[in-house]
Amino acid sequence: MIGAGKKRKPLRSVWFLVGVLLVVFLVFLWGRSGTPPPEKFEFGKVTLPGFLQSLETKQRSPVQLFFPGKNLTLVPENREIYDTTEKVDCLRQIVLLLLSGPRSSDLLPVLPSGYDLRELYLRKGIAYVDLEVKATGRGGADCLEEYLGIKAITESLKKNFPEVEKVEILLNGREARTLLGHIALQ
Amino acid sequence: MYRQRKELLWLLMILLGAALLFCGAASGRAEVTIVLDAGHGGEDRGITGTDGTTEKDVDLDLALRVQRLIDEKLGYRTVLTREKDERITLDDRAANANNNKGSLMVSLHLGGSLDPDLQGYGIYYFRSDGDDHVPEEKGELLLWRRQQAPYVEESSRLAEVLHQAFQNAYPSRRDLGVHALPLYLARSVQMPAVFIESAVLTNKDEEAYLKSETNRQKVAETIFEGLRRYLQTAAGADEEVKQ
Numbered sequence A: 001m002i003g004a005g006k007k008r009k010p011l012r013s014v015w016f017l018v019g020v021l022l023v024v025f026l027v028f029l030w031g032r033s034g035t036p037p038p039e040k041f042e043f044g045k046v047t048l049p050g051f052l053q054s055l056e057t058k059q060r061s062p063v064q065l066f067f068p069g070k071n072l073t074l075v076p077e078n079r080e081i082y083d084t085t086e087k088v089d090c091l092r093q094i095v096l097l098l099l100s101g102p103r104s105s106d107l108l109p110v111l112p113s114g115y116d117l118r119e120l121y122l123r124k125g126i127a128y129v130d131l132e133v134k135a136t137g138r139g140g141a142d143c144l145e146e147y148l149g150i151k152a153i154t155e156s157l158k159k160n161f162p163e164v165e166k167v168e169i170l171l172n173g174r175e176a177r178t179l180l181g182h183i184a185l186q
Numbered sequence B: 001m002y003r004q005r006k007e008l009l010w011l012l013m014i015l016l017g018a019a020l021l022f023c024g025a026a027s028g029r030a031e032v033t034i035v036l037d038a039g040h041g042g043e044d045r046g047i048t049g050t051d052g053t054t055e056k057d058v059d060l061d062l063a064l065r066v067q068r069l070i071d072e073k074l075g076y077r078t079v080l081t082r083e084k085d086e087r088i089t090l091d092d093r094a095a096n097a098n099n100n101k102g103s104l105m106v107s108l109h110l111g112g113s114l115d116p117d118l119q120g121y122g123i124y125y126f127r128s129d130g131d132d133h134v135p136e137e138k139g140e141l142l143l144w145r146r147q148q149a150p151y152v153e154e155s156s157r158l159a160e161v162l163h164q165a166f167q168n169a170y171p172s173r174r175d176l177g178v179h180a181l182p183l184y185l186a187r188s189v190q191m192p193a194v195f196i197e198s199a200v201l202t203n204k205d206e207e208a209y210l211k212s213e214t215n216r217q218k219v220a221e222t223i224f225e226g227l228r229r230y231l232q233t234a235a236g237a238d239e240e241v242k243q
Helices: A002-033 A048-053 A087-100 A143-160 B002-030 B055-073 B090-099 B149-169 B204-211 B213-242
Strands: A060-068 A074-082 A115-123 A126-133 A166-171 B033-038 B077-080 B104-111 B121-126 B175-181 B193-200
Touching (some): A060 A087, A060 A143, B033 B055, B033 B090, B055 B213, B121 B149, B204 B213
Parallel strands (some): A126 A166, B033 B077, B104 B193
């Protein structure tokens, strides 16, 4: 009897495995046949032109952005953003414009290339600017330019929206010690 | 016989006293510890020049050169926060400097700019961007991020002396000045601390300048000269801060 039991076991296991595979296959087919889920709005993957295109019918308002100047101070540049019902969308536009760089050739970019806006939240007067680092190596900014870059983001947000009392910069969704290795973010 | 022994005993005591005094003076000299922090390291290359020079390599080379000059000419104890090409976190660097009871810290970096024409040297020290609490009582417990608060004034003086040394050594190079910034590493160290950016690596001419060993030695000698001048006048003030 014991010997016969031993012979049956592999057969049972095979049937069990076939059953599991069948269920997995059916679930897969069911998933494919259903309507595809709506495309998730992932801000970090939206480019500035794409985002602005979605707002094109709106009215525009002037804003003053700050960029580091070649004399290593912050210099204002007048730009426009689309009016939106959500304040946070205005703040997102400002950060996207900052990351896309200044119009004037006398001004410097806020950050080296390789940084994108992942998301921006506004909670109790604090604007959380969540940046995504795409580049593996660091760019060419030193202590002072790193500081001016951070200041440019915070001052541009605070200057245009007084309800922003404080700006916290996150990296890839987390609190970070520094942006480029020198200046304390907290 | 007894009198002779007594005289011998006195002689021995005098010799012992003299030896202790000598050791005290010698150890007073050795109490000065200079922490040299070579920026970046390992996968963190820092700034990369257009010709491929990496900041981490130049920073380490300069730190080793300054260390050699201090060893040879001053004999003070030096501590390097990194001695090879490895990544060390900013908190570990600060902890190393504090655990070694550094008298001062010099962090060696190079400038980098999004403006390829920018060149020059700059000196930086810590200034908080809002949290400016300075302890009124000595021995008051301070948060990790506020450790630099009692030393800000002295750091500013160290920065000025080093700046003067650079101005003297490089009268024709662009002077990017002395700036107070919320530097992450400096805020956690319990000693006067400065960052030196001796040249801008993203500028082609300055990258070429740094490729020469002779020029790097001149930069190291300039930093050494600034430290020597600062230490000549700071011994008393530094002790006051330490107490």
